[in-house]
Amino acid sequence: MEFSFMYKEGGAHPDEQKGFTDSKPIIDASVPKLMAYPIAMHIGAPAAPIVEVGDQVKVGQMIAKEGGFVSAHVYSSVSGEVVAIEKRAQAGGGEVDSIIVKNDYAYTRAEPIVKPGYSSETSNKEIIDTIRKAGIVGMGGASFPAAVKLAPPEEAKIDTIILNGAECEPYSTSDHRVMLEYTDEIIKGIDIVSQLYPDLKNIYIGIEDNKKDVKEVLEKATAANKKVAVQTLKAMYPQGSEKNLIKSLTGREVQPGELPADVHVILLNVSSARAVYHACELGEPLIERVISVSGAPVKNPQNLKVRIGTPMESVIDDCEGFSEIPGKVLSGGPMMGGAVGDLSVPISKGMTAISVLTRKEAQIEEPENCIMCSECLHVCPVSLQPILISEAFERGDIEKAEKLGAMDCIECGNCSFICPSKIPLLENIRGAKAAIQARQEG
Amino acid sequence: MENSVDMKKAQNKLQVGPSPHIRTRRTTKSMMIEMLIALVPPIIAASYFFGWWVFVQLAVASGVAVLSEYAFQKMTHRKVTIKDCSALVTGTLLGLSFPVTAPLWVVTVTSIFAIVVVKQWNAGLGNGGIGRNYLNPAVTARVCAKIFFTPFFTDWVLPTGFSAGPYGGVDAVSSSTPLEFIGHGAQSVSNQVPALRELFLGVNLGGNIGETSKLAILIGMLYLIFRRIISPKIPLLFIGSTVLVMCFWGSFDLEFMLTHALTGTLFFGATYMATDYSSGALTPAGKTVFAIGGGVLTALLRLVFDYPGGLGIAIIIMNICAPFIDQKLMPRIYGHKKRPNVKFDRQNPNQL
Numbered sequence: 001m002e003f004s005f006m007y008k009e010g011g012a013h014p015d016e017q018k019g020f021t022d023s024k025p026i027i028d029a030s031v032p033k034l035m036a037y038p039i040a041m042h043i044g045a046p047a048a049p050i051v052e053v054g055d056q057v058k059v060g061q062m063i064a065k066e067g068g069f070v071s072a073h074v075y076s077s078v079s080g081e082v083v084a085i086e087k088r089a090q091a092g093g094g095e096v097d098s099i100i101v102k103n104d105y106a107y108t109r110a111e112p113i114v115k116p117g118y119s120s121e122t123s124n125k126e127i128i129d130t131i132r133k134a135g136i137v138g139m140g141g142a143s144f145p146a147a148v149k150l151a152p153p154e155e156a157k158i159d160t161i162i163l164n165g166a167e168c169e170p171y172s173t174s175d176h177r178v179m180l181e182y183t184d185e186i187i188k189g190i191d192i193v194s195q196l197y198p199d200l201k202n203i204y205i206g207i208e209d210n211k212k213d214v215k216e217v218l219e220k221a222t223a224a225n226k227k228v229a230v231q232t233l234k235a236m237y238p239q240g241s242e243k244n245l246i247k248s249l250t251g252r253e254v255q256p257g258e259l260p261a262d263v264h265v266i267l268l269n270v271s272s273a274r275a276v277y278h279a280c281e282l283g284e285p286l287i288e289r290v291i292s293v294s295g296a297p298v299k300n301p302q303n304l305k306v307r308i309g310t311p312m313e314s315v316i317d318d319c320e321g322f323s324e325i326p327g328k329v330l331s332g333g334p335m336m337g338g339a340v341g342d343l344s345v346p347i348s349k350g351m352t353a354i355s356v357l358t359r360k361e362a363q364i365e366e367p368e369n370c371i372m373c374s375e376c377l378h379v380c381p382v383s384l385q386p387i388l389i390s391e392a393f394e395r396g397d398i399e400k401a402e403k404l405g406a407m408d409c410i411e412c413g414n415c416s417f418i419c420p421s422k423i424p425l426l427e428n429i430r431g432a433k434a435a436i437q438a439r440q441e442g
Numbered sequence: 443m444e445n446s447v448d449m450k451k452a453q454n455k456l457q458v459g460p461s462p463h464i465r466t467r468r469t470t471k472s473m474m475i476e477m478l479i480a481l482v483p484p485i486i487a488a489s490y491f492f493g494w495w496v497f498v499q500l501a502v503a504s505g506v507a508v509l510s511e512y513a514f515q516k517m518t519h520r521k522v523t524i525k526d527c528s529a530l531v532t533g534t535l536l537g538l539s540f541p542v543t544a545p546l547w548v549v550t551v552t553s554i555f556a557i558v559v560v561k562q563w564n565a566g567l568g569n570g571g572i573g574r575n576y577l578n579p580a581v582t583a584r585v586c587a588k589i590f591f592t593p594f595f596t597d598w599v600l601p602t603g604f605s606a607g608p609y610g611g612v613d614a615v616s617s618s619t620p621l622e623f624i625g626h627g628a629q630s631v632s633n634q635v636p637a638l639r640e641l642f643l644g645v646n647l648g649g650n651i652g653e654t655s656k657l658a659i660l661i662g663m664l665y666l667i668f669r670r671i672i673s674p675k676i677p678l679l680f681i682g683s684t685v686l687v688m689c690f691w692g693s694f695d696l697e698f699m700l701t702h703a704l705t706g707t708l709f710f711g712a713t714y715m716a717t718d719y720s721s722g723a724l725t726p727a728g729k730t731v732f733a734i735g736g737g738v739l740t741a742l743l744r745l746v747f748d749y750p751g752g753l754g755i756a757i758i759i760m761n762i763c764a765p766f767i768d769q770k771l772m773p774r775i776y777g778h779k780k781r782p783n784v785k786f787d788r789q790n791p792n793q794l
Contacts, residue, residue: 321446382776394791413462
């Protein structure tokens with residue numbers, strides 16, 4: 001049933017499609033001969049390679065150094081020889097410099113980034129430094145460097161940490177399984193992060209109500225900590241978007257141009273919290289993550305613990321390949337994920353899932369005339385009027401598109417999804433945003 | 443791997459494109475078909491009460507609507523859009539809006555008027571077509587028909603069952619509609635008005651064929667709400683506000699109030715006509731104002747202005763107001779303090 005029965009506003013209900021993988025335990029992915037590490041797996045300046053072709057590298061050795069304040073280090077996830085540094089296709093489209101390492105299957109480990117064994121005496125600065133050193137980025141898809149996000153100016157007076165476990169994209173189940181199987185590591189990660197904020201009052205773990213098993217496990221694990229509250233939210237897309245989650249859990253709204261820290265909130269994906277634990281407690285940099293590989297054309301959909309840098313085709317092979325020619329292979333979910341045109345694209349830090357659509361599912365019909373059903377208004381999580389922005393853009397009236405709030409669009413894709421006339425609303429809004437930006441830059 | 447597709451072959455066939463990568467299965471056509479499904483209960487009730495001739499009337503009304511849309515679009519060199527079934531919906535709605543005694547030529551003329559003048563030509567107010575007409579085609583056409591062809595709308599006959607022939611059959615007995623007894627500024631129910639149960643079921647009731655059985659309309663309304671084709675607040679607030687005004691006017695006389703709720707076009711109009719997408723309000727708050735405004739106006743037109751057929755006029759007035767209501771009630775964008783202040787334009791950007 002695609003539509004829930006009663007009429008609701010402020011969200012859509014695409015088929016969840018989580019049944020492929022949500023009850024499957026995480027297993028280790030196989031590691032191929034050649035691994036590729038793009039130097040830009042994050043928002044911000046690309047990292048700069050610090051190894052040369054012919055160098056021997058170890059597991060957990062830094063191979064590219066951050067390229068600025070907003071940037072992140074890149075580590076090798078295997079041991080072996082650097083065989084090339086060249087342009088390679090990446091998930092976001094286009095090509096990016098990538099360091100290619102030939103796996104020697106010895107898995108020789110490099111020195112830990114910090115002395116293992118985090119203690120509560122560690123200073124805030126040391127924690128942030130460790131997170132920075134580990135190259136941690138937002139692992140829910142946004143890939144924003146965590147060290148920058150977790151260290152807002154002191155005036156921000158962070159009073160709430162929101163742990164994002166909503167996972168509202170169809171197909172994706174990696175966060176679900178991580179919460180279930182690595183509960184303790186996540187909780188320890190939260191403990192470390194919560195130490196950073198003296199004004200902290202609440203820690204919310206936001207999950208959708210389609211993950212009842214997770215709620216029980218988390219509540220049990222956090223029973224001792226009075227600050228932590230596990231909050232179930234209605235399963236709805238895009239429940240897990242930053243703005244939406246803050247509003248749902250704290251009632252606060254982030255003003256245009258502001259960050260969550262401006263409303264005293266820090267948001268962290270559950271997998272990022274786990275990575276914080278691995279860095280601070282075990283001295284491990286970010287070299288692996290859990291992803292779900294799902295969709296009807298995948299023969300044996302799985303949740304896999306994958307070394308970062310593993311090409312997609314290897315991961316798909318672990319799932320026994322395709323049972324039919326797929327229509328689209330997506331890095332992420334079908335609502336916000338990117339279509340991948342090359343299966344050699346490596347798994348990056350922010351890749352939550354590989355979702356595969358059949359050719360039928362991927363087919364998008366020709367647009368027809370708008371019938372003014374106003375569904376796009378109802379499903380917009382930030383209360384825009386997508387059809388009016390889209391039409392203003394088609395008329396070339398950029399000023400009007402801006403007044404209608406085009407720049408506030410979070411690009412969740414609900415409007416295009418819900419439109420019965422199949423009007424490419426989000427595409428037009430993106431066009432309007434680009435035109436507005438171009439105009440502002442003169 | 444056995445039975446698996448070759449990776450290279452799969453790779454070569456991969457499609458790319460911007461997100462989102464999935465679309466709802468719902469289409470314009472499927473929504474119009476759901477609308478037609480919701481009209482099935484009133485159609486069954488109409489044929490049960492007024493006879494098989496009802497089907498002839500409906501066939502003429504919807505056939506002419508579809509043909510005139512086709513002809514208009516051909517003649518003006520526009521893309522022919524009869525396949526979206528919207529003209530079929532308008533035609534069927536219109537067909538249900540006549541008494542069984544209405545001659546077929548009246549039905550034909552009204553149907554052409556609805557599609558050509560109101561929907562496609564947009565009453566001369568701008569480019570028309572689906573989603574762009576300011577006025578509701580079915581409502582506007584029937585209001586005009588009622589003005590120009592008055593004699594054919596006063597000859598109400600009581601239902602004589604399915605086997606009745608054209609124009610109500612030979613046994614047809616003329617009657618007045620119940621609304622005519624409680625209109626004209628009355629504050630209580632005259633004893634000539636049928637019992638509430640009869641009003642609700644449509645038994646022994648003269649009137650427009652699709653509108654006499656409120657039960658059938660209610661089933662259609664619930665279907666539309668549960669299938670998420672219409673917002674429940676439109677029919678509920680519309681009927682609710684008419685009833686509320688009647689409640690005060692009749693000094694809380696329950697019978698008076700319910701009789702008003704169950705007479706005339708109120709149920710039919712609030713369910714199938716006030717919920718029209720293109721002539722109604724677009725914004726969530728606008729829909730609320732549209733429905734309450736329509737309901738109150740219907741009540742006032744019935745009472746103060748001594749005009750029993752007020753619903754059509756009320757909807758037309760609200761249709762005209764809808765863009766202005768929307769402009770004032772655009773939703774506040776997340777994180778903003780004020781509503782956007784932009785001229786509300788509903789003209790098609792892609793048409794000449």
